[in-house]
Amino acid sequence: MPPAIDVRTLGIRxxxxxxxxxxxxxxxxxxxxxxxGPTHFWALRDVTFHVDHGESLAVIGPNGAGKSTLLQVLxxxxxxxxxxxxxxxxxxxxxxxxxxxxxxLSGRDNILLAGAFMGMDHGEMQGRMGExxxxxxxxxFIDAPIKTYSAGMNARLGFSIATAVQPDVLLLDEVIxxxxxxxxxxxxxxxxxxxxxxKAIVLxxxxxxxxxxxxNRAILLERGNAVAAGDPTTVVALHxxxxxxxxxxxxxxxLPPLDxxxxx
Amino acid sequence: xASQTDAVRATYRMARPGPLATLKGTVRDVLSRRxxxxxxxxxxxxxxxxxxxxxxxxxxxxxxxxMLVYVILIAIILRSNREAYPxxxxxxxxxxxWFSSTIGAAVTGITTRELIIKQVNFPKIVLPIAITAGGxxxxxxxxxxxxxxxxxxxxxxxxxxxxxLPIVAAVQLVLTLALAIIVxxxxxxxRDIGNLAGHLLRLWFYLSPALYGTDQLDKLASEHPSLFSxxxxxxxxxxxxxxRNLIYYGQAPTWNLLGLVVLESLVLLVVSVLVFxxxxxxxxxxx
Numbered sequence: 291m292p293p294a295i296d297v298r299t300l301g302i303r304x305x306x307x308x309x310x311x312x313x314x315x316x317x318x319x320x321x322x323x324x325x326x327g328p329t330h331f332w333a334l335r336d337v338t339f340h341v342d343h344g345e346s347l348a349v350i351g352p353n354g355a356g357k358s359t360l361l362q363v364l365x366x367x368x369x370x371x372x373x374x375x376x377x378x379x380x381x382x383x384x385x386x387x388x389x390x391x392x393x394x395l396s397g398r399d400n401i402l403l404a405g406a407f408m409g410m411d412h413g414e415m416q417g418r419m420g421e422x423x424x425x426x427x428x429x430x431f432i433d434a435p436i437k438t439y440s441a442g443m444n445a446r447l448g449f450s451i452a453t454a455v456q457p458d459v460l461l462l463d464e465v466i467x468x469x470x471x472x473x474x475x476x477x478x479x480x481x482x483x484x485x486x487x488x489k490a491i492v493l494x495x496x497x498x499x500x501x502x503x504x505x506n507r508a509i510l511l512e513r514g515n516a517v518a519a520g521d522p523t524t525v526v527a528l529h530x531x532x533x534x535x536x537x538x539x540x541x542x543x544x545l546p547p548l549d550x551x552x553x554x
Numbered sequence: 555x556a557s558q559t560d561a562v563r564a565t566y567r568m569a570r571p572g573p574l575a576t577l578k579g580t581v582r583d584v585l586s587r588r589x590x591x592x593x594x595x596x597x598x599x600x601x602x603x604x605x606x607x608x609x610x611x612x613x614x615x616x617x618x619x620x621m622l623v624y625v626i627l628i629a630i631i632l633r634s635n636r637e638a639y640p641x642x643x644x645x646x647x648x649x650x651x652w653f654s655s656t657i658g659a660a661v662t663g664i665t666t667r668e669l670i671i672k673q674v675n676f677p678k679i680v681l682p683i684a685i686t687a688g689g690x691x692x693x694x695x696x697x698x699x700x701x702x703x704x705x706x707x708x709x710x711x712x713x714x715x716x717x718x719l720p721i722v723a724a725v726q727l728v729l730t731l732a733l734a735i736i737v738x739x740x741x742x743x744x745r746d747i748g749n750l751a752g753h754l755l756r757l758w759f760y761l762s763p764a765l766y767g768t769d770q771l772d773k774l775a776s777e778h779p780s781l782f783s784x785x786x787x788x789x790x791x792x793x794x795x796x797x798r799n800l801i802y803y804g805q806a807p808t809w810n811l812l813g814l815v816v817l818e819s820l821v822l823l824v825v826s827v828l829v830f831x832x833x834x835x836x837x838x839x840x841x
Binding site for chain 1: 601
C-alpha cells in the first residue's frame with residue numbers, strides 16, 4: 291500500500307519581486323535594477339518525508355520555519371516549485387478557520403458554499419447540514435448574514451464545517467484554541483475523534499502536549515529545512531532545548547538539513 | 555555534498571502538462587465543479603439588490619435609466635433626428651451593460667476571494683466563470699424592458715429576427731468569458747488594472763457604435779478607409795450592429811462580421827484559459 295502522504299525533495303519558492311503590492315511602477319523600477327538583491331526565497335527546501343496509513347505526524351518548529359507553508363502544499367493550495375508530493379485519499383484541511391466566509395450570506399448559505407469549495411458532494415453536504423448547525427450552536431442565527439456574527443460564532447461555524455467531513459488525511463494547523471472554554475473542550479474532543487477515524491494526520495502546533503499525546507512521529511522544521519525527525523519525545527526535546535536558547539537571546543547553531551534518502 | 559543534493563532534486567521533478575492537456579483538464583475541472591459555480595451565481599444574485607429598497611427591480615431599472623440619460627443628452631440636447639432613438643441605443647446599452655458589469659466584477663473576482671484561495675484548493679477558474687454566468691442572468695432580466703418597449707412603443711420594429719438574439723448573445727458570451735478570465739488573473743499581479751478598467755471600458759464604449767450607427771461613419775470610411783477597417787476589427791462594432799439589425803432594423807445580422815468575432819473570441823478564450831492556468835499556481839503566494 292502506498293503511504294498516505296509521500297513528499298520528496300519538496301521546495302517552495304517565493305518570488306520576492308512578485309508581491310501583492312506589485313504595481314506597474316514597482317515593476318519598472320525592478321526591471322531597471324535587475325540583478326540586485328535576492329530575487330527569491332525558499333520557504334521550504336529539500337523536505338522529504340512520508341506518512342503511512344495510521345500514523346500521525348507532528349510538524350514543529352519556530353515561527354517562520356515553513357510549517358504552515360508545508361500544510362498549504364499538502365492541502366494542494368500551493369504547488370511545489372521543486373520535488374513531488376503525493377497524497378492518497380480525501381484531504382480535509384483545518385487551516386485558518388472561517389476566514390473565507392462570504393459575510394453577506396447567511397450561515398446556511400456559507401455551509402453549502404464552503405462544501406462546494408471543498409469539492410464535497412451536494413447531497414452529502416445537505417445531509418450533514420443539521421449536524422454542522424447543531425455543533426456550531428448558532429441557533430436561529432444560522433439564517434442571518436455572517437456579518438452579524440461575533441468572532442467566536444464565526445470560528446465555531448468554521449470549525450464545525452471543516453470537521454464535518456470524514457477525511458482520509460487530516461491536516462490540522464493550530465485549530466485547538468477557538469471559542470470559549472465550553473467550545474474548546476467540545477472541539478478538542480471532536481479533533482480527537484477525527485484523529486481516531488482518519489487514516490493519517492499531519493498536525494502543526496506550538497502546543498507540545500498535543501505532539502506528545504497524539505503523534506507517533508515528529509519532524510522539526512527550521513528555516514525551511516527538515517532538521518530532525520523521528521520519535522516525538524526526542525524531537526520535542528531538541529526543539530525545546532533550541533527554543534530555550536533563543537528565548538535567552540542566544541542563537542543556536544543552524545542544524546544541517548536532513549538528507550532525504552536517509553529518512554525512514 | 556551539494557552536487558549530490560542537486561542530483562536528488564533532479565530525480566523528482568513535476569512535469570508541466572502541455573496546452574492541450576491543460577485545456578482538457580480545465581474543462582474537466584469546471585464540469586466537476588458545476589455545483590460550486592451554481593452556488594456562486596446564486597450567492598451573487600442574492601446579494602445583488604438584497605440591501606436596496608427596490609431589490610432586483612434594479613436589474614430592469616438600471617439599463618432603462620442609462621438609456622434615459624443618453625436619450626436626454628443626444629435626442630434632446632444634441633437633437634438627433636433618428637427615428638425611435640431610444641430603441642436604437644437600447645439595442646447597444648443592454649448588451650454593453652452586461653459586458654461592462656461582468657468585466658468590472660471579474661477584475662476583482664480573484665482578489666476578493668483571497669481568503670478562501672489560501673484555505674482551500676479548488677479550480678480558481680470557476681470564479682470568473684461564475685461571474686460571467688451571473689451576468690447572463692441579469693442580461694436576461696434586462697431583456698424584459700427591451701421587449702416591453704418593442705411591443706408597446708415600437709410594434710413596427712418587431713420581426714422574426716428577434717428569435718436570433720440568442721445567437722448574437724452567445725457570441726458575446728464567448729468574448730466576455732474570455733476577457734473575464736484573463737482580466738481576473740492579471741489583476742492578481744497588477745492591481746492597477748482595477749483602476750484602469752473603468753476608463754478603458756468607457757473608451758471602448760464610445761469607440762463602438764453604441765450611441766451612433768456605423769452608417770454615421772461614412773466620412774471616416776471614405777476619407778480613411780484603413781482607419782475604418784481597424785474600426786471594424788473592434789468586436790463590439792459587429793456585435794452592436796448585429797443586435798441592432800435584429801431588434802431595430804428587423805433584418806439578418808452581417809454574418810461574416812459576426813463569424814469573425816466568433817473566431818477572435820474563441821482564440822482569445824483558449825489563450826485566456828492557458829494564461830490563467832499558467833498563473834493560477836502563484837495566486838495563493840501573491841494574494
